[in-house]
Amino acid sequence: MELSYWELKNWFTNIDYTIVGSGIVGLHAALRLRERFPGAKILVLEKGMLPQGASTKNAGFACFGSLSEILEDLKTHSEEDVINLIEKRWKGLQLLRKSLGDSAIDFKPYGGYELFLKEDESGFNECISKLPFINEILKPLFKSDVFSKEVDRFGFENIEEYLIFNPFEAQIDTGNMMQELLKKAISENILILNQQTVTSYADLGNQVEIVLNNFSFKSQKILFATNGFANSITKGAVQPARAQVLITEPIQNLDIKGTFHLDRGYYYFRNVGDRILLGGGRNLDFETENTIEFGQTKIVQNKLEDLLKNVILPNQDFQIAHRWSGIMGIGNSKNPVVTQLSENVFCGVRLGGMGVAIGSLIGTELADLI
Incomplete structure (x- = not known):
């Protein structure tokens, strides 16, 4: 990927928090981080054109079982x-x-x-x-x-x-919910980039190196909110x-x-x-x-x-x-996995088919691990 000076400066320099996944969990995590750290630079990466996975594809049930x-x-x-x-x-x-x-x-x-x-x-x-x-x-x-x-x-x-x-x-109307959440995130100066797949990452101790196909950048912390796609980072949980x-x-x-x-x-x-x-x-x-x-x-x-x-x-x-x-x-348990994986790496995943009900809370809990 060939990036200009402007693109590097505005989108990929001095990143405090990178969130992978722009669904219910990822955007609630971003909004909670903004609440806690008003001056932080927050970047959300989404591999799909829209929040890939379940956030825009669910049935819109506000249920708890x-x-x-x-x-x-x-x-x-x-x-x-x-x-x-x-x-x-x-x-x-x-x-x-x-x-x-x-x-x-x-x-x-x-x-x-x-x-x-x-x-x-x-x-x-x-x-x-x-x-x-x-x-x-x-x-x-x-x-x-x-x-x-x-x-x-x-x-x-x-x-x-x-x-x-x-x-x-x-x-609820799932499409309306996600549009409203995206609007809210953008209004809070949270950067969202779509069609960006994180291919690997490395916790360097004082920051994380994040690789997107042929391009890498540094972030202070990385938070994974990739739910059904989190098998590899949670070692099969x-x-x-x-x-x-x-x-x-x-x-x-x-x-x-x-x-x-x-x-x-x-x-x-x-x-x-x-x-x-x-x-x-x-x-x-x-x-x-x-x-x-x-x-x-x-x-x-x-x-x-x-x-x-x-x-x-x-x-x-x-x-x-x-x-x-x-x-x-x-997974084997219905309990979500909200945990710190290493010094600067965190995840909030495994919503057990209850993302609409539990996603906002898990996003908040994920942000509060920091």
Whole structure:
């Protein structure tokens, strides 16, 4: 890369903090650093044209975990861990709303619902029987019951008669959220460069050398906010997980409003105005979906269309308008990795598919490691 004196001077000289990744975590980290260090020179590097990964590709769920997901987490995590995770997600959502404003992110508190396929009767029965217990352990945080049983009024088919309702869940406009966050960062004199891939870095003790393809520069600190792409820097603590998503053309007289979960959170859908957005299905083929490659597969897409046709929109005509995918960061634990890797290198990654809920908080925690 051939750079002019001006480019070197303004963009790559006397950098205090370099953040890799311009998604929810990266930009919140940058904004928190600006708050703490008003005079610092902050540079954000993004490998995509837009925030690559999940920040602009997620379904826009302001959620903290469905009942079946929480019960699933209790099988591999302690009760205290699970409650702490839910608290972090809830606090993260409040921080996101406070920092950007409900109207800017098109926050709609329609509530969330979990539905159960007829063939998952045992899963449904387990959730119903454990519902009072989960409400009890979450009461100190929410001051009222989180989950309740409701009769399906949406006309779904091939499901159990009752849905589980959560009044604390909402939906947001993912595109609006990221545009607002980018605008805020730019207004705070944070430099953002897109289509820049960090190929390597070296902590020199007093600063970090950062290599971008054929060009390198120095920064006092580097903070990685690359979530699903953080496998190499965390020595395997983060695994990528692809999520495939589709959205329909507008549907006349659509009577579905809210956010909906199915099968322990492996499927999720919502209305976007009068369209249905539906995603998930990586549990059909974990091996293929643990990838950093974007794209769709027949096995997942066929299942999503089957759910639309036989469960969500039975006896209705619909057309698929668009399909896409995003890359999440998961691991053996649902706890995020927010840590110092060496003297001048830090990371905030592994959001476990809860980036909208937890991203703002993790970005803030990442910046506060310095």
